[in-house]
Amino acid sequence: MNKLSMMLLVMTLGSGLSAQAHEDVDFSKFQPKSNEKDVFLTIDADALTSAKSNFKNNLEIMEVRDGLAIIKTKESGVEFLSHMMHEEFHRCGGFMFHDNIDEATTELFNADNRALASKAIFANYTIDQQDTVEKLLPQVQASEIESSIRKLSSFKNRYYQADTGVQSQEWIKQRWLELAAGRSDVKVEFFDHASWKQPSVIMTIEGAVNPEEVIIVGGHADSISGYFGGASATAPGADDNASGMSSITEVIRVLMQNSYRPNKTIQFMGYAAEEVGLRGSKEVAASYKNAGKNVIGVMQLDMTNFKGSDEFDIVMMTDFTNADQNEFLGKIIDEYLEGLNWGYDKCGYGCSDHASWHSNGFPASMPFEARMKEMNKKIHTANDTIEISRGTASHAAKFSKLAVAFVVELDR
Numbered sequence: 440m441n442k443l444s445m446m447l448l449v450m451t452l453g454s455g456l457s458a459q460a461h462e463d464v465d466f467s468k469f470q471p472k473s474n475e476k477d478v479f480l481t482i483d484a485d486a487l488t489s490a491k492s493n494f495k496n497n498l499e500i501m502e503v504r505d506g507l508a509i510i511k512t513k514e515s516g517v518e519f520l521s522h523m524m525h526e527e528f529h530r531c532g533g534f535m536f537h538d539n540i541d542e543a544t545t546e547l548f549n550a551d552n553r554a555l556a557s558k559a560i561f562a563n564y565t566i567d568q569q570d571t572v573e574k575l576l577p578q579v580q581a582s583e584i585e586s587s588i589r590k591l592s593s594f595k596n597r598y599y600q601a602d603t604g605v606q607s608q609e610w611i612k613q614r615w616l617e618l619a620a621g622r623s624d625v626k627v628e629f630f631d632h633a634s635w636k637q638p639s640v641i642m643t644i645e646g647a648v649n650p651e652e653v654i655i656v657g658g659h660a661d662s663i664s665g666y667f668g669g670a671s672a673t674a675p676g677a678d679d680n681a682s683g684m685s686s687i688t689e690v691i692r693v694l695m696q697n698s699y700r701p702n703k704t705i706q707f708m709g710y711a712a713e714e715v716g717l718r719g720s721k722e723v724a725a726s727y728k729n730a731g732k733n734v735i736g737v738m739q740l741d742m743t744n745f746k747g748s749d750e751f752d753i754v755m756m757t758d759f760t761n762a763d764q765n766e767f768l769g770k771i772i773d774e775y776l777e778g779l780n781w782g783y784d785k786c787g788y789g790c791s792d793h794a795s796w797h798s799n800g801f802p803a804s805m806p807f808e809a810r811m812k813e814m815n816k817k818i819h820t821a822n823d824t825i826e827i828s829r830g831t832a833s834h835a836a837k838f839s840k841l842a843v844a845f846v847v848e849l850d851r
């Protein structure tokens with residue numbers, strides 16, 4: 440999380456992995472200066488014991504509720520925690536921050552929003568768009584996704600505070616505009632964030648019949664490496680998360696290539712600053728909530744290209760997501776992605792941007808590359824390259840197909 444004025448992070452209780460100090464996060468290096476700003480962090484409280492034993496006196500537990508806890512530390516501690524959450528709890532993000540204590544407390548007491556987002560039915564989950572879906576799916580090309588992954592991971596890093604993190608968003612914006620050339624119903628814009636330089640990028644395809652109903656497919660566009668690296672680190676992030684952004688770009692390419700004109704509004708998003716506390720998606724989702732937007736479905740694609748599980752191709756996260764929409768995605772896989780196996784797992788609070796939508800009461804799902812314990816272990820290092828996936832994007836292509844079917848079926 441960046442050098443912020445006041446950030447708040449919260450924690451939740453999960454699988455209770457042992458709280459040993461992490462071998463390659465040397466917490467003795469965390470020596471905050473007294474004049475450093477306080478930060479308050481939101482994370483699964485299963486990390487609470489571990490964080491306490493690692494941060495020692497540099498951490499204060501403010502409040503614990505519903506498995507969530509608010510803790511306070513100094514701002515330079517945020518990336519230590521980010522790395523600890525990744526190494527020990529295998530969470531890509533793993534925490535959420537808030538601009539002030541009130542916001543953090545609201546998040547803590549947000550159980551109603553989360554309950555709504557988990558259980559309510561937000562859309563018609565009938566599957567009956569075979570004519571369109573079966574025409575589009577064969578057009579998904581792993582080679583297109585591969586070249587996009589190679590381009591995005593060629594930036595030294597896509598860190599939220601780095602110039603290269605802005606340049607990578609500019610590349611995505613230009614690529615999406617290029618794909619939508621000639622479409623007056625499509626716009627691609629930056630969503631700027633006041634506290635850091637990397638913008639989020641949003642493509643909007645205006646719905647022709649029910650434009651007020653919004654379908655969202657998103658992923659985070661930033662990358663990170665190590666806990667000291669910051670803006671000068673080598674962070675290719677080929678799987679985390681150039682793969683998700685490239686799976687999304689391929690969905691756009693196929694829809695545009697077929698001049699697909701939706702009934703409802705479809706948006707594709709590349710969020711900034713996920714690695715440091717879901718910051719970009721939190722601001723975007725909160726603005727949708729405040730604007731009273733009718734979001735009928737959100738899919739998060741974060742890490743789609745490492746086939747770590749022999750048993751499963753696609754693993755749906757059950758926590759901080761919508762149960763009926765997850766089941767709908769399972770049915771879509773059975774209907775359209777013959778031969779693919781899917782299952783369920785949990786990834787803990789704040790593990791990726793779907794948690795931002797969930798916390799604001801919107802239906803979200805996160806189909807993931809593998810079971811958590813079998814996911815790509817090279818993320819957040821300089822070794823997160825496409826070679827980890829044998830240099831191809833064949834696994835990521837499955838997620839593009841799933842997203843195409845999701846969008847078309849919801850867009851009935």
Ligand SMILES: [Zn+2]
Pocket residue numbers: 531532659679680741742791
């Ligand atoms: Zn990620």
